[in-house]
Amino acid sequence: MTEPIRDSLPGMLARAQAGERRATGRLLSIVERGGEPADALATLTHPHTGHAHVVGITGAPGAGKSTLTGALAASLAAAGSRVAIVAIDPSSPITGGAILGDRIRMDDIVASAHERIFIRSMATRGQHGGLALAVPGALRVLDAAAFDVVVVETAGVGQIEIDIVAETDTTVVVLNPGWGDAIQANKAGVMEMADVFVVNKADRPGTDDAVRDIEYMLDLGRPHARTDGHSAWRPPIVCAVATEGRGIDTMIDALTAHLAHLELSGGLTERRTGRLDNEVRRRVRQAFELELARAVRADPTLLAAVRSRRLSPADAAQLLADRVLR
Amino acid sequence: MTEPIRDSLPGMLARAQAGERRATGRLLSIVERGGEPADALATLTHPHTGHAHVVGITGAPGAGKSTLTGALAASLAAAGSRVAIVAIDPSSPITGGAILGDRIRMDDIVASAHERIFIRSMATRGQHGGLALAVPGALRVLDAAAFDVVVVETAGVGQIEIDIVAETDTTVVVLNPGWGDAIQANKAGVMEMADVFVVNKADRPGTDDAVRDIEYMLDLGRPHARTDGHSAWRPPIVCAVATEGRGIDTMIDALTAHLAHLELSGGLTERRTGRLDNEVRRRVRQAFELELARAVRADPTLLAAVRSRRLSPADAAQLLADRVLR
Numbered sequence: 001m002t003e004p005i006r007d008s009l010p011g012m013l014a015r016a017q018a019g020e021r022r023a024t025g026r027l028l029s030i031v032e033r034g035g036e037p038a039d040a041l042a043t044l045t046h047p048h049t050g051h052a053h054v055v056g057i058t059g060a061p062g063a064g065k066s067t068l069t070g071a072l073a074a075s076l077a078a079a080g081s082r083v084a085i086v087a088i089d090p091s092s093p094i095t096g097g098a099i100l101g102d103r104i105r106m107d108d109i110v111a112s113a114h115e116r117i118f119i120r121s122m123a124t125r126g127q128h129g130g131l132a133l134a135v136p137g138a139l140r141v142l143d144a145a146a147f148d149v150v151v152v153e154t155a156g157v158g159q160i161e162i163d164i165v166a167e168t169d170t171t172v173v174v175l176n177p178g179w180g181d182a183i184q185a186n187k188a189g190v191m192e193m194a195d196v197f198v199v200n201k202a203d204r205p206g207t208d209d210a211v212r213d214i215e216y217m218l219d220l221g222r223p224h225a226r227t228d229g230h231s232a233w234r235p236p237i238v239c240a241v242a243t244e245g246r247g248i249d250t251m252i253d254a255l256t257a258h259l260a261h262l263e264l265s266g267g268l269t270e271r272r273t274g275r276l277d278n279e280v281r282r283r284v285r286q287a288f289e290l291e292l293a294r295a296v297r298a299d300p301t302l303l304a305a306v307r308s309r310r311l312s313p314a315d316a317a318q319l320l321a322d323r324v325l326r
Numbered sequence: 327m328t329e330p331i332r333d334s335l336p337g338m339l340a341r342a343q344a345g346e347r348r349a350t351g352r353l354l355s356i357v358e359r360g361g362e363p364a365d366a367l368a369t370l371t372h373p374h375t376g377h378a379h380v381v382g383i384t385g386a387p388g389a390g391k392s393t394l395t396g397a398l399a400a401s402l403a404a405a406g407s408r409v410a411i412v413a414i415d416p417s418s419p420i421t422g423g424a425i426l427g428d429r430i431r432m433d434d435i436v437a438s439a440h441e442r443i444f445i446r447s448m449a450t451r452g453q454h455g456g457l458a459l460a461v462p463g464a465l466r467v468l469d470a471a472a473f474d475v476v477v478v479e480t481a482g483v484g485q486i487e488i489d490i491v492a493e494t495d496t497t498v499v500v501l502n503p504g505w506g507d508a509i510q511a512n513k514a515g516v517m518e519m520a521d522v523f524v525v526n527k528a529d530r531p532g533t534d535d536a537v538r539d540i541e542y543m544l545d546l547g548r549p550h551a552r553t554d555g556h557s558a559w560r561p562p563i564v565c566a567v568a569t570e571g572r573g574i575d576t577m578i579d580a581l582t583a584h585l586a587h588l589e590l591s592g593g594l595t596e597r598r599t600g601r602l603d604n605e606v607r608r609r610v611r612q613a614f615e616l617e618l619a620r621a622v623r624a625d626p627t628l629l630a631a632v633r634s635r636r637l638s639p640a641d642a643a644q645l646l647a648d649r650v651l652r
Contacts, residue, residue, distance in 0.1 A: 038640075039638075039640035039641070039644075042638040042639060042640040042641075043638040043640060043641055046632075046635055046637075046638040046639070047635045047636075049635065050635065136639070272633075273633050276629070276632050276633055276639055277629055277632075277633075279639040279643075280629065280632060280639045280642045280643050280646065281618065281622075281643075283639060283640060283643030283647075284618055284643045284646045284647050284650065285614075285618075287643065287647040287651060288611075288614045288618075288647070288650070288651060291651050291652070292607065292610055292611075292614075296607075303602070303603055303606065306372075306602050306603075306606060307598075307599050307602055307603075309372055309373045309375065309376065310373075311372075312365075312368040312369040312372040313368060313372070313462070313602055313605040313606045313609060314364075314365035314368040314369060314609060315365070315368075315369055316606045317605075317606050317607075317609030317610045317613070318365075320606065320610045321609075321610050321613040321614070323652065324610065324614070324651060324652060325613060325614060325617050325650060325651060325652065326617070326649065326650060326651065326652055
């Protein structure tokens, strides 16, 4: 079981494309570490992308996202698809325990499942370059590695989730009966990102109410909804009991229908173009932030003069801009 | 009643300092319009700042923030203070109506109040430079214009509110009995910014429960709470009925105690230093974003090459960074 210390990126990609898990895992580690190797990997993988259907699964902690993701992946894999799951781990010390439980449950399910399923967790903190760059890079690797479906599962309903959801073709928002007020959840902005709703744990009381709440919200219109590819698409509401595999086929139908809609409406190109444009901008921003931090460190007297009110923030900013920008 | 078409900034500032409302209003308009005159005004006013106690008042729509702000200002003014109120108007088409109602109610109260009170609304959209730059500029003008207390009242509990609250010395979070689950509100991150809690409408049932919820949350600890000047400060909980002026004196005592705590602990310097540093960085960022947008527009083939997968996002970002950054 020896392997070369250093392997070529094209060699690793070829083995990942052939279904070798370890090669896929190593490519994702390169993405996570960031820096020049990650950039070289982006250059290598980018031409091979655009084939995978990237699905985001989001919703409140405890909604059963992991179980649903596992059941979805098992069902897709049974039908012949290669499926990758990227689970975004929470970094919050508050909710860490609960979600870790979810993670363990998902692994139980998937451990017994198909060879065609690949799972990877990514942490939301402590990475070089940050999750905002690592997620598109990971999706690019998995797309280039010839996975048919890439599922990104997030841990909650905050800004990170919204950012990640923006990296997907189809967004599934998972709710529960009695989880309560869909209108309240709407405040977080996640509801408006939904292309498909899944009411999970639909064997519990209150399922009809939950469906009615969502329908009502959809009737009201979604003023901030994604406009790309949304023309004439009303998010379907799927009832599921993920622990028993119920509703998974209906969910897959909804995902397939949404992808077909995006392809026909031009929304798929629009979303993917928007994602690439945003990634380029984010990368330039990251370079700028490094330069700004360097310029601030290089001249501690500058901020000191602002603090002692000898130099205005506007003038200090001008001086820094002259040093950082062309 | 003639006045010169164009007045000097130092002249306007002197008149604002002498209590002339119109001069204060014109200075704030210059801040809102942004650009070079606003920068010149920052240079002029910055040396005169650091005296006002800047208080942020935030909380859910309908919590009675405007009434509370009006009652607070009237009480402070009656005791001899000069008070400025900056009301951040909502731009949301959903909540606009409700908040507009709040605004009108506040004006009713304050119209009959003291000569020492100055009120200004600022819109959250459509401004040159954006609210993120306009708010610190406005606070600087009011501080330099010798107001003793500047109250910034926000419209809701979202990211904008958190950004604005970060510009204040003391943050008041307004809740209502039966407004519900303080833990839920905590998700928005606003609860953790609180230096003082006010349970308004405390003549309604559920006041004790609301106080208990907040105490419970404080007992749990606030993992993400502002660390600056927070050592040994546990936010007091004030019960108030703003419409009847009840609890306002207790609220003023809490604000005064918090300011004294900040001064003793060094937290005041820390907060104000952090705010100035952030403002400088935001201004440089704004200049960067303008340059980036220009560079993207100047070479449309660049993003087109990324979209057609002939150029990776990493390589495109490098090319743009070379053009924008030094």
